[in-house]
Amino acid sequence: MSRSIYLAGPEVFLPNAKEQGEAKKALCQRYGFSGLYPLDNELDESITSSQYAQALAWAISAGNEQLIQQADVIIANLTPFRGASADVGTVYELGLARGLNKTLLGYSNDPRLFVDRTKALFAPAEPAFDLNGDEIMMDRDGLAIENFELHDNLMIEGGIRLAQGCFLTHETALAERLTDLSAFEALLRWLVEH
């Protein structure tokens, strides 16, 4: 039986979420893997009452956790989503897969460092400096900005590293940031070789 890969990422929020999933699954198959796509694409079902909305959410959550349980590998699209960091749903799934001792792979279609991206969005109006003249990495609310030459919060790349997985970045046009599959395909090649 071919190894299965859970396809985590914020593309479930795209208008063509299903097509994106199909494209990823087709690539998986080309490399000899079986792709498992999350159920979040049921988002577009008509939701009327609050009780029904929550019941649907619980069903999607349980379904996705089950898919991760049965997968051998997770490939997480960690491209920034509505801010400086990756989509929290994807990050939760990456952590879950780590706890279940799966193979962890991740990619981001934004090669900028986390510190630069965070500063671009949340830097104070005037930079602050310490007694040595070094810039203090702090946002406009006085909260520390991680400065580790990584691409997001250290737990993310750190977890992938602890799992002896692989994290890649790839530069794309802004419009293709959530959909470009070059880095995704590079990770499939990495899997074949490892």
Added chain:
Amino acid sequence: MSRSIYLAGPEVFLPNAKEQGEAKKALCQRYGFSGLYPLDNELDESITSSQYAQALAWAISAGNEQLIQQADVIIANLTPFRGASADVGTVYELGLARGLNKTLLGYSNDPRLFVDRTKALFAPAEPAFDLNGDEIMMDRDGLAIENFELHDNLMIEGGIRLAQGCFLTHETALAERLTDLSAFEALLRWLVEH
């Protein structure tokens, strides 16, 4: 031996991160638990070379994962952080704890629904409507906004629910949002009773 609780949350980025950790640990002790605070408060160490920065990041990541491994419970501060969602480091840790079958507890000091918070930050200039006249929940980039009457991405509250844990919200003044411990203490009481 008393049950131990991993204290996940973005307060590690506060200028008084250590004091916040001490306050949480003291509360844990008062309820008969032992609190484990993440190592991210080493953030303020002077970091010079890129190699050293990454080595420090890997050490913090490995240390935090080890603390989560040894904890019986995680209490995650899921208050929004630099956007509509919780801190991704905290969310990764929650997922990891779920995969390790720990008791999952979480709180947010922002009681607003995720859909309302996301719309407040990312709604298009003009709302869009479907053929039935219902508003289409879509952000200004055309990405779907989750509308499940939950407080963040559904995987978060969904995971806590699957683990039979507890998620609470509490309304605080903006300035106390990351530091108010009312909901945290309520979860300690919940733990004592369950």
